[in-house]
Amino acid sequence: MGVVIINFKAYKEGSGERALKLCEMVQDVSAKVDDYIAVAPNFLDLPEIVSKFDIDVYAQHVDAVGFGSHTGRITAEFLKEKGAKGSLINHSERRLRLADIDFLVSKFKELGLISVVCTNNVATTAAAAALAPDYVAIEPPELIGSGIPVSKAEPEIVENSVRAAKDVNEEVKVLCGAGISKHEDYITALDLGADGVLLASGIVKAEDQRKALEELVGLR
Amino acid sequence: MGVVIINFKAYKEGSGERALKLCEMVQDVSAKVDDYIAVAPNFLDLPEIVSKFDIDVYAQHVDAVGFGSHTGRITAEFLKEKGAKGSLINHSERRLRLADIDFLVSKFKELGLISVVCTNNVATTAAAAALAPDYVAIEPPELIGSGIPVSKAEPEIVENSVRAAKDVNEEVKVLCGAGISKHEDYITALDLGADGVLLASGIVKAEDQRKALEELVGLR
Amino acid sequence: MGVVIINFKAYKEGSGERALKLCEMVQDVSAKVDDYIAVAPNFLDLPEIVSKFDIDVYAQHVDAVGFGSHTGRITAEFLKEKGAKGSLINHSERRLRLADIDFLVSKFKELGLISVVCTNNVATTAAAAALAPDYVAIEPPELIGSGIPVSKAEPEIVENSVRAAKDVNEEVKVLCGAGISKHEDYITALDLGADGVLLASGIVKAEDQRKALEELVGLR
Amino acid sequence: MGVVIINFKAYKEGSGERALKLCEMVQDVSAKVDDYIAVAPNFLDLPEIVSKFDIDVYAQHVDAVGFGSHTGRITAEFLKEKGAKGSLINHSERRLRLADIDFLVSKFKELGLISVVCTNNVATTAAAAALAPDYVAIEPPELIGSGIPVSKAEPEIVENSVRAAKDVNEEVKVLCGAGISKHEDYITALDLGADGVLLASGIVKAEDQRKALEELVGLR
Numbered sequence: 001m002g003v004v005i006i007n008f009k010a011y012k013e014g015s016g017e018r019a020l021k022l023c024e025m026v027q028d029v030s031a032k033v034d035d036y037i038a039v040a041p042n043f044l045d046l047p048e049i050v051s052k053f054d055i056d057v058y059a060q061h062v063d064a065v066g067f068g069s070h071t072g073r074i075t076a077e078f079l080k081e082k083g084a085k086g087s088l089i090n091h092s093e094r095r096l097r098l099a100d101i102d103f104l105v106s107k108f109k110e111l112g113l114i115s116v117v118c119t120n121n122v123a124t125t126a127a128a129a130a131l132a133p134d135y136v137a138i139e140p141p142e143l144i145g146s147g148i149p150v151s152k153a154e155p156e157i158v159e160n161s162v163r164a165a166k167d168v169n170e171e172v173k174v175l176c177g178a179g180i181s182k183h184e185d186y187i188t189a190l191d192l193g194a195d196g197v198l199l200a201s202g203i204v205k206a207e208d209q210r211k212a213l214e215e216l217v218g219l220r
Numbered sequence: 221m222g223v224v225i226i227n228f229k230a231y232k233e234g235s236g237e238r239a240l241k242l243c244e245m246v247q248d249v250s251a252k253v254d255d256y257i258a259v260a261p262n263f264l265d266l267p268e269i270v271s272k273f274d275i276d277v278y279a280q281h282v283d284a285v286g287f288g289s290h291t292g293r294i295t296a297e298f299l300k301e302k303g304a305k306g307s308l309i310n311h312s313e314r315r316l317r318l319a320d321i322d323f324l325v326s327k328f329k330e331l332g333l334i335s336v337v338c339t340n341n342v343a344t345t346a347a348a349a350a351l352a353p354d355y356v357a358i359e360p361p362e363l364i365g366s367g368i369p370v371s372k373a374e375p376e377i378v379e380n381s382v383r384a385a386k387d388v389n390e391e392v393k394v395l396c397g398a399g400i401s402k403h404e405d406y407i408t409a410l411d412l413g414a415d416g417v418l419l420a421s422g423i424v425k426a427e428d429q430r431k432a433l434e435e436l437v438g439l440r
Numbered sequence: 441m442g443v444v445i446i447n448f449k450a451y452k453e454g455s456g457e458r459a460l461k462l463c464e465m466v467q468d469v470s471a472k473v474d475d476y477i478a479v480a481p482n483f484l485d486l487p488e489i490v491s492k493f494d495i496d497v498y499a500q501h502v503d504a505v506g507f508g509s510h511t512g513r514i515t516a517e518f519l520k521e522k523g524a525k526g527s528l529i530n531h532s533e534r535r536l537r538l539a540d541i542d543f544l545v546s547k548f549k550e551l552g553l554i555s556v557v558c559t560n561n562v563a564t565t566a567a568a569a570a571l572a573p574d575y576v577a578i579e580p581p582e583l584i585g586s587g588i589p590v591s592k593a594e595p596e597i598v599e600n601s602v603r604a605a606k607d608v609n610e611e612v613k614v615l616c617g618a619g620i621s622k623h624e625d626y627i628t629a630l631d632l633g634a635d636g637v638l639l640a641s642g643i644v645k646a647e648d649q650r651k652a653l654e655e656l657v658g659l660r
Numbered sequence: 661m662g663v664v665i666i667n668f669k670a671y672k673e674g675s676g677e678r679a680l681k682l683c684e685m686v687q688d689v690s691a692k693v694d695d696y697i698a699v700a701p702n703f704l705d706l707p708e709i710v711s712k713f714d715i716d717v718y719a720q721h722v723d724a725v726g727f728g729s730h731t732g733r734i735t736a737e738f739l740k741e742k743g744a745k746g747s748l749i750n751h752s753e754r755r756l757r758l759a760d761i762d763f764l765v766s767k768f769k770e771l772g773l774i775s776v777v778c779t780n781n782v783a784t785t786a787a788a789a790a791l792a793p794d795y796v797a798i799e800p801p802e803l804i805g806s807g808i809p810v811s812k813a814e815p816e817i818v819e820n821s822v823r824a825a826k827d828v829n830e831e832v833k834v835l836c837g838a839g840i841s842k843h844e845d846y847i848t849a850l851d852l853g854a855d856g857v858l859l860a861s862g863i864v865k866a867e868d869q870r871k872a873l874e875e876l877v878g879l880r
Contacts, residue, residue, distance in 0.1 A: 010733050010734075042733070043704055047705075061731060061732025068669070068671065070753055071669050071748065072719075073702070073721075074704060078670070078676065078702060078705075091732060095319060096318070097315040099340045102341065120319045123326070127318060127322070168346075200729070230508055230510040230511070231507060235518055262512075262518060263484055264518050265518075280511045285450060287451060289449055290450040291447060291533035292482075293534075295450055297452075311512060313511040314511045420509070536758070537758075538756070563762050564759055567788065569790070571783050
């Protein structure tokens, strides 16, 4: 019913061989539910995951440059060629300049990639929505990795972010993140008007990753 | 009638002793017209200019931090105490992260400082307007320092920026910049709906700075 | 006997009116001892402090650009014109790229400004010394603001840094920082071969700033 | 006889399918000469190139973080697990802070990865050598992509860089880059004391990439 994007970050449990196992599990669980479950691994793991699994793969970041004399950069065109579905943009651990977010959202539209622009509060959610990305993902920084679900601790942030985004641009979808790990919190997020959730440690660093994901989507 | 903010940048002609002379001239010209003419000198020159001249002084930049263990940073509180009227924020030569622009706009509101958020196109103007700053200043980067006035070369950018900003937030005022130096271009900008202009080299690096400013505001 | 540079950071207690009072006290204490005591206030306070007090004033940071189209930047030339003695460069709260540190050290030499390049361990101290600045100031980041003096907790870092710096360039002087506030720690630093200390909170945030500085230099 | 590292940058001609063809050619040429020829593709192409070809593969960049809550970052550990031989560090298009260069060089030593630290002049070469990387690669920025070979235009920079590096640390090997494309320039670089060259456009953007590489290593 909802959207679930799992950010693998630079977690040991979400990289290399562990990333492949994690994706196998995600693919399994995904087949049993109607929710749209996608993953965001690091750049080095991304191509193999795209080719081996039947799940949508997002990058965690992309650089605001095109082809050319840029060393150590990943462009939108590279992501497209490797089969990525889209990318997180402006994650709180990889903030971008406003002009660069706009550059990327436009470029993604041209290339048919899905843009997920991360924000930190209601005002920046409205600002990001004005750029017309596919998704805005609101994550109050103080709750990231805290285990305290934003949909429970600050429901008004989710509600107001949804309203602010839709006021600016009706078509923008809204995810919420930070602290979400239980089914109840996920459902609350949807009830508050969000289209889904963005999570990381709640799944990737869970002692039992499968159990964590199954619980999240209500299979347990 | 309109707003004119002059960015002194790190120009030799707009720093140290030359900055003081330039401000004396600006004060002179300002007294003869109804336009609101303000200056944006570098941090080191700012306090003396505030204390010596009867013109509004803006910083060129401000850091998104508060009091604390931050070395080499200028906070909004410092600007306030020194008597600055406000600051440029996110100038194309000093781009900021979206979350930091929002932090500064909010902080400025609390402190009673005027925020002038610079943007590069219609989309980022709408995004910046969503943060509710006092001004958005749109400057197409390709025209900065070009001598080609944005109000002439790309009037639709000015018009669309004004409309986009007002659609998001009616109270936001819009400046336009890049390539403006003649009275005609300034008037055109106002006719297109802008509240004024942001300039730099057109005045600061003019052979005759007084003549350049007088021409801009229609005194010659 | 030694060098004492006090970094005012963005501390409330070291900015605006409080900075002026602090400098008056530093000037007082300085007159009673042989130590070289200098201050590093923020950019906005720097010019007034230079003009009012008979102590050497350093900037906390300087940008690696010259005159030109740079907004919100402070150049070495600006510092020189305002009467600054030199600047901290690459402080742990304002790290710079290697090429920019080199640019600044060279520019400072041309202009007759004193360069104080901050480093975090023995290896980066040797690297910085290879650029031939006037001072290298080694501050283990984990001890900054900790109240645990580097000269006591990790005397071998101080000793090895001095040796590493001198091995590369005999003329480079070495300061040490982080956690220093007592006379004993200062003396230990000198005994370990350092030419002095760089401090901040130990003086600026002390309940009684005068008492703190007098104790440091052995007046109490 | 010498070392040749080819940086694919974000060139269209060096990414995706084109990167694979380029590597096949490099592998071919490499088999015919004694020179050590290695490639530095972008992150997304790196794993497949490692697995398909018998040539050493370097990353173009690596982030100064370990495992953890870091989004959009590539760690040294990730590179190691994917079979990269090492990485360029501090390329002129991806400059790093001094402390981060040191962090990476140390981490690479632990992990058995080869560090190639890029620098821009004699002073920064000495500084980088003080960190004891495997290689320092000196590239005067004004010559990058210019077609003017550093070994011809500024032989003294190559010679002095080699001397400066060895003075600080005898074991550090020195590459030179910028503008190199002919065999003669490569040989001159070796004669001046360099251990090899770092190139990019000279090969990757050549009309005939194979011809360009064969000429470089003296096969034509």
